[in-house]
Amino acid sequence: MLSAVLESTGWFFLAGLALYFVRVSPRLKNERRWQGILTGLILGVLTFLFEVMSHIMSHAEVMHLLASGPLMFAGFLGGPIGGAIATIFGALSILPIGEITDLWHIVGAIGFVSTGIFVAFVLPPDNWPHVSPVHVLAMFFGALFVLFMPGFLGGAFDTGLHSTSAILEYCYTVLGLGVISTVLMWQINNFANDQARAARRVRELSDRLVSAQQLAGLGTSKWIIGEGTIAFDDGMTDLCGLARSTGQIPLSEMMDLLHPDDLGLVMHAMDKAADPEVGKGFTDFRIVRPSDGQVRHLRSHWQSRRDAETGQTLVTAIHMDLTQIREAEQRQLEAHKSLSQLASNLPGAIVQTYMNADWNAELLYISPRCEEIWGYSDAEFHADNELIFRAHDPLDVPEFYSKLEAGFDTGAPIRHRFKIRHRDGSLRWVDFFGDTLVSGGRRLLNAIVLDVTSEVVALQHADEQRDITHRAQKLESVGKLTGGVAHDFNNLLAIIIGSLEVMRDEADPALRNQRINEAMQAALRGGDLTKNLLAFARQARLEPEVMDLNQLVGDAKNWIARTLPETIRVETSLLDGLWPVCIDRGSLQTALLNLIVNARDAMDGRGHLTVETANIRMDEDYIAARQEVIPPGRYVMLAVTDTGTGISEEVRRHIFEPFYTSKPPGEGTGLGLSMVMGFMQQSGGTVQVYSELGEGTTFKLYFPVAEGAVAAASETREDAIPVEPAPPGTRILVVEDDPAVADTLVRTLERAGLSVISSKSGDEALKVFRSIKGLDVVLTDIVMPGTLQGADLASAIRQEQPDFPIVFLSGYADEAKVHGKGLTSQDIRLMKPVRRADLLEAIGKAISLNAL
Structure with a gap:
């Protein structure tokens, strides 16, 4: 029996070899169904051989039992189809005999196949066709049932197992041979599978290597030093454009491929390779392909090794095609030369750098003209990337970094002018024009820097x-x-x-x-x-009030008619819903009168005069186009248009200058329009002039709108509380440093019946005020010699009597603003010279306000 088992082992290994070829086949790589069918066929043939041998050899029962393992694996790995094929092959050797025991063997074969199919169904393999120990154990227990079935059914068939010793011997034999058959089939299957898998990996790696070699344009060669041929592979023949297959190439033919200029270089490399002590190296050279005449750039990495047995030196080389790289390098070199030529012709320096989040720079490029700007060469900047930032004006660095950050965030161009410190210590001005790019988490800055020192x-x-x-x-x-x-x-x-x-x-x-x-x-x-x-100097004292220009123009029509002859027709174009303005009424009337008189003179007593009003919104573009210095906002326009002779461009440039006039001598002072301009500028507005010779002229006055003011009519004089002049007997202290002016004031007030006390300075007046009781009012100049000015005197008096009435006099309207710390909003200020009626009315008003 042992000899039969040993003889059958060879058949198992032949089956394993057949399984290996099935599983290593590229065509059947992903064809599990066909692999299962072929597996059933192989194991069926193995079963057939075992059954045939059972009729020839003396140990027939051993061969029957050894077929159990292949049949179960045929069902487990081949499924129903593979198992059926194996069963058919097993039956082919039995059916011609037709004995009852042989028929029982057919039933057993079906049972073994069914066991394999059942185990595969209950416990599907995770790594088919690899069989795990769990699957083997399950199939073994299933096989025991099939193997012992004849013993249990011994009464039904004449198996010859009628004694206890025969049954036990049968059981031992079945158990032993079943284990041997199952384990042997399991190991041979897994071994074949592992070897096939390893072979597939080797083939895949080889295919990948060949593909990588082809894609990379690689070729290999082998040369034995001293021989006249060199071995090329397919990749090398493709590189060289040879119309021949892989194999030995005459060395002379390879030499003919070399570029004439590189022949000596290759010969020197071959001499180095012949020395085993050198070991390895690489050589760059060119060849001329005979197939198309193209020049290709190759790099050969070679290694030499001496064979210890033969003493020959074998040089193995890998060759790669660098033509595209060399052409790209040449294009880059030409582009760099072009860029360098362009940069050398630009008036500034080109800078390209990477900036990290901490503003550390990685300088990529700076053109040579940087030395003209900073005094440092491009090599010095590349050696020290921070040099360009250390030369930056420290006071400007925060603003510059802020603009860089905004540029990286928004992608907007960067424009900035700043100072740098030249190598010689001098300060220079530069203009920075930059663009930013954020890619792959890196921030690239491209810029051109211009030296604008001479411009600044x-x-x-x-x-x-x-x-x-x-x-x-x-x-x-x-x-x-x-x-x-x-x-x-x-x-x-x-x-x-x-x-x-x-x-x-x-x-x-x-x-x-x-x-x-x-x-x-x-x-x-x-x-x-x-x-x-004072109006020309924008220092006239104004008393602005909220008013409607339409009402003022309507009131002015009466005196306009008296000012103009009947041959001049006056028209008005007044906008409804005109915005209110806050201006000085009297100054506006004077300005309007000046414009109307000028219009009358320009029309030579005959023509049309138009006064119009309008609401205007001025934005920055509107103001910039007219070169004005007023803020944007809402304005009310008052325009006066005549049909006179017009104003030439030369005259228009001077019309607002003081004492400039185009009228004949004795007919104009030259202060009218300068006064209008001064009044408008003092009021926060402006004047525009539009004129055409022979057609006429328009003066447009723009007044700022009284924002938030209530456009209510000002109190008329009829509604105002009547103001009586200062009554006789009023005791008044007059403070004036000019003796002539003081004498005039004293005599004027005394003739009006007032009791007058005079002082020459604020210091003297304070002493008089404290020494004389019963004073009713103080009339004081604002600017005087001494410690106490008019405002200081008022403050000192009001510390003792807070509501004491004081009237201020001045020859300069802005003194009340410059020295006005002692003035209140209710104080009355008079401009010199002042008429007697106005002076007495002002004193009476001050006393009346104090009485209230």
Whole structure:
């Protein structure tokens, strides 16, 4: 029996070899069904051999039992189809005999196959066709049932197992051979499967290597030093463009492939490779492909090894095609040269750098012209990436980094001008124009830096020259103003002095009164002149009130008609719902009168005059287009248009200058339009002039809207509380440092019946105030010599009597603002010169307000 088992082992190994070829076949790699069918076929053939041998050999029962393992595995691995094929092959050797025991063997074969199928169904294999010990154990117990079935059914068939010893011997034999058959089949199957899997991995790795070699354009060669041939693989023949298959290539043919300029280089490398002590190396060379004449760039990594038995030196080499890399390098080199040429012609330096979150720089490129800007070469910047930032003005760094951060966040271009420190220590100005790119978590900054030091210096010089020119123009204007004021005041003084001299010798009271009136008129004209001057200087004292310009224009139509001849037709175009404004009524009436008189003169007494109003919204573009310096917002426009001769461009540039006039001598002072401009600027507005020769002129006055103000009509004089002049007997302290002015004030007030006490300074007046009881009011100048100015005197008095009435006098309207710490909103301020009626009314009003 042992010899039979040993003989059958060879059949098991042959079956295992057949299973290996099935599972290693590339065509059946993913064909589990066909692998199962072939597995059933192989194991069926093995069963057939065992059954055939059972009729030839003396140990027939051994062969029957050894077939149990292959049949169960045929059912387990081949499924119903593979198991059926194995069963059929087993039956082919039995059916011709037809004995009852042989028929029982067919039933057993079916039972073994069914056992394998049942185990595969109950315990599906996770790694088919690998069989686990659990599956083997399950099939073994199933086989025991099938193997012992004849013993239990011994009465039904004449099996010859009628004694106890025969049954026990049968059981031992069945058990032993069943274990041997199952375990042997299990190990051979798994061994074949493992070897097939390893072979597939080797084949896959080989295929991948070949694919990688083909995709990478690699080729291999082998050369034995001293031989006249060299072995090329398919990859090498493809690289060289040879029309031959893999194999030995004559060495001379390989030498013919080399580029003439690289022949010596390759010969030197071959000499080095012949020395086993060198071991390995690489060589870059070019070949000329005979198939298409292309020049290819190759790199050969070679290794030499001496065979200890033969003493020959074998040189193995891997060759790679670097043509695309070399061409790309050449293109990059040409692009770099072009960029360098372009950068050398640009007026600034090109900078390319990576910036991390901590603003540490990794400089990629900086053009050579950086040395002209910073004084450092591009090599120095590459050696020290932080050098470019250390040269940056430290005071500007936070703002610069802020703009960089905004550029990286939004992608917006970066524009910035800042100072740098040159290598020689000088300061220079540069303009930075940059773009940002964030890619792969890295922040790239591309920029061009221009040296604008000369431009900045030129702008500074231009600003200085502009300031000098402006000061010169101011001096010229002051000279014109002084000359004009001197001329007009000299004329007024001539009238006043002449009238006074005539009065000295005039005995006729009527003629004396006439001279007095002439002197008074001249003095009042002097007051008007100073008022116009202050309006031009934007220092006139204004009393703004909320009003409707439409109402003012309507009220002005009466005196406009009296000012113009009947040959001039006046029209108005007033917008309904006009926004309210807050301006000085009297100054506006004066400005309007000046514009109407100018329009009358321009039309030479005949034409059309239009006054219109409108609501205007001015934005920044509107203001910039008209070169104004007023803030954007809502404005009310008052326009005066005539159909006169128009104003030339040359005259238009000077019309707002003081004492400039285009009228004949004696017909204009040249202060009208300058007063209008001063009033408008003091009111927060502006004036625009539009004119065309032969067509006419339009003056547009823009007033800021009284935002939040209640557009209510101001109290009319009829609604106001009547103000009585200061009553006779009123005790008044007059404080004036100019003796002539003080004497005039004292005599004026005394003639009105007031009791007057005079002081020359604020310090003296305070002493008088404290020493004399019963004073009713103080009339004081604002600017005086001494410690106490007019405002200081008022503060000192009101510390003792908080509501004491005080009237202020000044020749300069802004003194109340400059020195006004002692003035209140209810205090009355008068501009010199002041008429007697206005002076007495102001004193009476101050006393009345105090009484309230």
